[in-house]
Amino acid sequence: MLYDALYKSLKILLISLTFYMLLRTLLQRPSSRLARMTAHFSNNAVNGGSNGPSFAGVSLQDLPKPDIFTSNLPPDPEFPTPSASHSAPRQDLGPRMVKGALYTFVRPEETSDPELLGVSPAALRDIGLQHGQEDTPDFKALVAGNKTYWDPSTEKGIYPWAQCYGGYQFGSWAGQLGDGRAISLFESTNPSTKTRYEIQLKGAGKTPYSRFADGKAVLRSSIREYIVSEALNALHIPSTRALSLTLAPNSRVRRERIEPGAIVARFAQSWLRIGTFDILRARGDRKNIRKLATYVAENVYSGCESLPSILPEPASATSSSTINPARNVPPEKTEGKPPGEENRFARLYREITRRNAITVAYWQAYAFTNGVLNTDNTSLLGLSLDFGPFAFLDNFDPSYTPNHDDHMLRYSYRNQPSIIWWNLLRLGESLGELIGAGSRVDEDQFVTEGVTKDFAPELIKRAETIIERVGEEYKAVYLAEYTRLMRKRFGLVSENAKDFDELFSEALDTMEALELDFNHFFRRLCSVQVKDLENEE
Numbered sequence: 001m002l003y004d005a006l007y008k009s010l011k012i013l014l015i016s017l018t019f020y021m022l023l024r025t026l027l028q029r030p031s032s033r034l035a036r037m038t039a040h041f042s043n044n045a046v047n048g049g050s051n052g053p054s055f056a057g058v059s060l061q062d063l064p065k066p067d068i069f070t071s072n073l074p075p076d077p078e079f080p081t082p083s084a085s086h087s088a089p090r091q092d093l094g095p096r097m098v099k100g101a102l103y104t105f106v107r108p109e110e111t112s113d114p115e116l117l118g119v120s121p122a123a124l125r126d127i128g129l130q131h132g133q134e135d136t137p138d139f140k141a142l143v144a145g146n147k148t149y150w151d152p153s154t155e156k157g158i159y160p161w162a163q164c165y166g167g168y169q170f171g172s173w174a175g176q177l178g179d180g181r182a183i184s185l186f187e188s189t190n191p192s193t194k195t196r197y198e199i200q201l202k203g204a205g206k207t208p209y210s211r212f213a214d215g216k217a218v219l220r221s222s223i224r225e226y227i228v229s230e231a232l233n234a235l236h237i238p239s240t241r242a243l244s245l246t247l248a249p250n251s252r253v254r255r256e257r258i259e260p261g262a263i264v265a266r267f268a269q270s271w272l273r274i275g276t277f278d279i280l281r282a283r284g285d286r287k288n289i290r291k292l293a294t295y296v297a298e299n300v301y302s303g304c305e306s307l308p309s310i311l312p313e314p315a316s317a318t319s320s321s322t323i324n325p326a327r328n329v330p331p332e333k334t335e336g337k338p339p340g341e342e343n344r345f346a347r348l349y350r351e352i353t354r355r356n357a358i359t360v361a362y363w364q365a366y367a368f369t370n371g372v373l374n375t376d377n378t379s380l381l382g383l384s385l386d387f388g389p390f391a392f393l394d395n396f397d398p399s400y401t402p403n404h405d406d407h408m409l410r411y412s413y414r415n416q417p418s419i420i421w422w423n424l425l426r427l428g429e430s431l432g433e434l435i436g437a438g439s440r441v442d443e444d445q446f447v448t449e450g451v452t453k454d455f456a457p458e459l460i461k462r463a464e465t466i467i468e469r470v471g472e473e474y475k476a477v478y479l480a481e482y483t484r485l486m487r488k489r490f491g492l493v494s495e496n497a498k499d500f501d502e503l504f505s506e507a508l509d510t511m512e513a514l515e516l517d518f519n520h521f522f523r524r525l526c527s528v529q530v531k532d533l534e535n536e537e
Helices: 002-027 033-038 082-087 121-127 137-143 219-234 274-282 286-300 344-366 416-436 444-449 456-490 499-514 518-525
Strands: 103-105 115-119 149-151 156-158 161-163 166-169 172-176 182-189 196-202 241-254 258-268
Touching: 082 103, 115 121, 121 219, 121 241, 137 241, 137 258, 156 182, 166 274, 172 274, 219 241, 219 258, 274 286, 274 416, 286 344, 286 416, 344 416, 344 456, 416 456, 456 499, 456 518, 499 518
Parallel strands: none
Antiparallel strands: 103 161, 115 241, 149 156, 161 182, 166 172, 182 196, 196 258, 241 258
């Protein structure tokens, strides 16, 4: 028995080391085969868009670094400034409970003798960095947590931070969670596309939100996140991104066994999630719910005018108004008839819902299973977020989940669309007061004092009506996008109203019954000629 356990441990270690050596060999050299294969990967519209053909990128030093997030949202009141955090002993920062705040200033722990294992060429390009920046000492120090853009001598620059949020895990309220091992370094703006990203390190040390953990990441899971982030992006599935993978050779991280540590430098247009609203609602912090909602509309999205208008007809997967709703509604305008008049916060809820409906349609069409769809892992921008026990289906089994702790199959492949809507309902509860206020949302009494007893029944009725309506829109948008993607996967050039019931559903039933590999099925389908399908009918 001891021999079997030892053999299993050595086998796992050998596989990890082999994978590590392969990555170091293939990814470190820009001229490697893998680098050439991935050089064509382009970013999709959700993730920020590609650079113009003539833009060569800028240096890390010259990359614009706006200070939007920390300038507009409330910091940890115990360490409200970068200098307060920087001068404090690290152990004083936490872990601890943080209230009345959406982030805490906290610097990464330094990494000794870091080794850069891999850099994504597509990520460099999409951020706006010129080729060759990955070879500079500044870049290597930055992605290892050994460099920041805050000067302690002048107390100027951008100080790193970790976000505060909560979440429902497996359907139960889990309290304060937060960035337990992720630290954001700065925001950047691509000079060509004008897309703003938040650059973040995962595995860079403890934060006030680490709870009982060590703030570290192991090489094994870091490799998985590095690969899947860029793979999803290459498939045009909305996702957070991975810039680089760094080995921390002197870091020994205790999990089920002692493992080598690593740091993933990753980025996204926003790391805000439904759990960010959850923690504020749980604490009755209506002031910061409003502030956060306004920030998301104006700074995560492109302003209130960019949000979708109320649909002129009931949501339908075949309706052009559902697929491409009108926009450019003035922020102060309320649309619709009683009891479902919609203000700008209702339009924000609609946009977040639509984005997530599209993303989960991509997951289902490509058989990607997240594995941990808690509300703290559900993006306000509709991005695939925080990769834990994820997997792509092999043999088509709709009840499959890669999460070995998910005994009830809550986060199985089959359940992903309904679970995302469950999470969005929690967001609706957080935004319910703002949504239900209708045209009175900006009245001084409502803003400062809240909901009066006389106004409460009307507000509740309106919020329920709007959330129910948005739920129907979620189903319609999901179905429309899933059908579009499956037609592409089958190589269809025309649409038929019976495609879903008579083609897609029957094909999936056949795959399940015969235990066929989902993605191999579509690859094999590519070799089938249309003429081979002709018959007397």
